[in-house]
Amino acid sequence: MDYQRLFESDISTEAVKAWKAKGKKAVGIICCHVPEELFYAADIMPVRMRATNCVDSSEAQVWMSSFSCSFARGILQYWLEGPYKELDGFVTSDGCMQSSRVYDNAAYINNHDNSGKYVRQIGAPRKISPRSYPFYKAELQSLIEELEALSGNKVTDEKLKAAVKKCNEARELIAKIYELRKEKDPVISGTDCLKLTLSVTNMPIDEYVELLKAFLDDVKNMKPITEHRARLMVIGSGLDDPKYLEVIEEKGGLVVQDALCFGSRGFDTPMEIDDSDVLGSIAKYYLDRLVCPRMMDKHFEMDDYIIDACKNWNVDGILYERLQYCEIWGGEAVYFQNRLKDAGIPILTVEREEQMANAGQLGIRVEAFVEMIEKED
């Protein structure tokens, strides 16, 4: 089976068009606290929204100002004038305030234009407590009711469990691919791995799972990557542009692990379901999942994850990329700086914009960093 579609990471509308041609709905998702399982259970195609290749977000900038993060602006731009015009709507959580403002502006424009598109925001707590799970579950229940109305399909526990099962398959397969990157000379680069995790947004989960299986079946035929001088982990703001990692890897830094919401963190471990409370299990999974530092009480857990991953993937150094105006990741160093120092893990901090405009400068800095941390065999 040809699995090359896994490496086509530009935003594609083909699958959405095909899905909608069957008379079904396709709805965007912003951030990681809107469970895709709910959409599949309603027979709606969820499309995690991103801003890949958005080189001009001028219309969105008029709405959100230049003081907003370019990733969020890019999503709004694509919603207004781009591939996401195909969608029947989108749902966001208050992942960060920037994603919330994408919602606010889109809802406002929607009302003005009477576009009739479905635009919804759900509340996701920012701390874990016995109070927050029921609150979040109630928010998800309300969302389900709206998705049922939108799709005309009843969401049952059985449908939710089937959706969880399918998404879990993808999570397990992605985990296997990440395991391959522990090898001294892995068969997949960081650039290709990011393409592969991004491509889930371009197709229904069934297709994605089949392609991942085909890829894994073919691993034995792949040639290990031997030309690298240092093993890197990339952490930071939502990164949806594989070209960014390409620049890093061209300079000898092989990316073997990440803490990115479009990478490992967006998949994480499989979800466990308690049959007596299926929606409660989904709520618990999504709140507990370590995705980004938007949770107020998970900063240290994120640090632990990063340090453990560095050990387990034999990482020589961390590249910490932060989007301008991304406060969530932008200040995370206040938590991990000393801990990484104590753990002896070198770190390179780089500012970034969604538009890939500073490749030369990035390359020079990465090259210097790689030179500093590379080890003699």
Add this chain to the structure above:
Amino acid sequence: MADVKNLEELVLKGEMSITEFACAKIDGSLERMKEKHPEMLWTMEIQKFMWDNYRDAHKNGKKLVFYGGSVPTELIAAFDCFGFYLDTIPFRLSTNPALTAQYIDEAEKYVAPTMCGLDKTELGAWVSGAYGIKPDIFVYNSVPCDSSRLAYPAMEKMMNVPTFSFDTPFRRDDRGAEYLADQMEDFIVFMEEHTGHKLDWDKLKFYMENSNRNFELQKKCSDLRKNKPCPLPGRLLVLNGTTNAVACYPEMGDLYAAELEAGQMMVDLGIGACPDEKYRVAMLQNMIWGAASIMDWMQMEYNAVAVMDAFGFQGDIMYEHMDDRRDCFKVMGKKMQNNPMIHGASGPSENHLAMVDKIFQDYEPNVSMFLGHVGCKHTWASAKMVSDLVQEKYGLPTLYLDLDCIDGRYKSNDEVKAQIAEYFETVVMK
């Protein structure tokens, strides 16, 4: 009394804490005011009450509770603690740019430069060991913004004292109010454990009654501003922000009572804050804490008075059933969600828009300004919606102007004045 520059030097050298600095500076201002404007003493007395109590809480036998974001101050007071609202540090220091610069630079060793100057100042001052006082308890909230959500958990770790955090939902509906009311119960358990006191409902009632009185008075002061000419100067709007810190104390009510009396006298005499009011300005974002004198300048130069802002006015959320525990806790939650700064920086923009709409309906401004604090990116991301509303419904253009309300290095007062002047001369007065 040493002059402010000398005091500043002492703070910069680490020989004086920012708390001592603030107290000394307020004492100095009071002394000068006694000589030159004794009738205006009430504007500073609330500052003295606040800062002296921060400094002397332990001496007065009270536990000191540091807090960030909107929290139920009535409960803190009812447990016989004094709350230290951390945002009062950057507010107070913002007129001393050398100090804020030092702490902001310190914070930027760890956080992105784009983080809000309020949080950077609070964080940087703590890292520098400049507070001069230590909390017994720390309480914070998940609002208003991503900056504070980053800064407060970091400060929790650094302070290493018993800490409680509230999680405030984005939307302001009944589910959210119930969620916050549940958290009040958790907070009471926490406070009982760490203060050694049981919640005394009569004490709480006292503070809730104070709170009601204060907001009623605040509302009356705000209503005075509907008069033409507006009797109260724009600068006094800044003091509304103080309610976040001491809304439940009688001293806050005393300030409003004095403001009301002064304002009513002006109305009775038919006098406005401007000698010849021509322009009534609506301020659509935060207050320009570091440059409040710009409002005096607008009054003198253009006969333009800031009649209302979308920051300090809190609305009409009152305790109505003070023996109904659940109802009181839901009101506390609603107050937290509608506190100054929360409306624009957190929660759906529709709340901010509704507030701006109300300002234009009630205060009839004829000039619209969005003097946007650059750290408040979330409010900036609502700016077009807000200015479109003003244009479409009230036919007024809006001046967008970026500034840093805390870090004077971003843009000088003269630059801000020049941009405002240009707007008046090329748009407003044409």
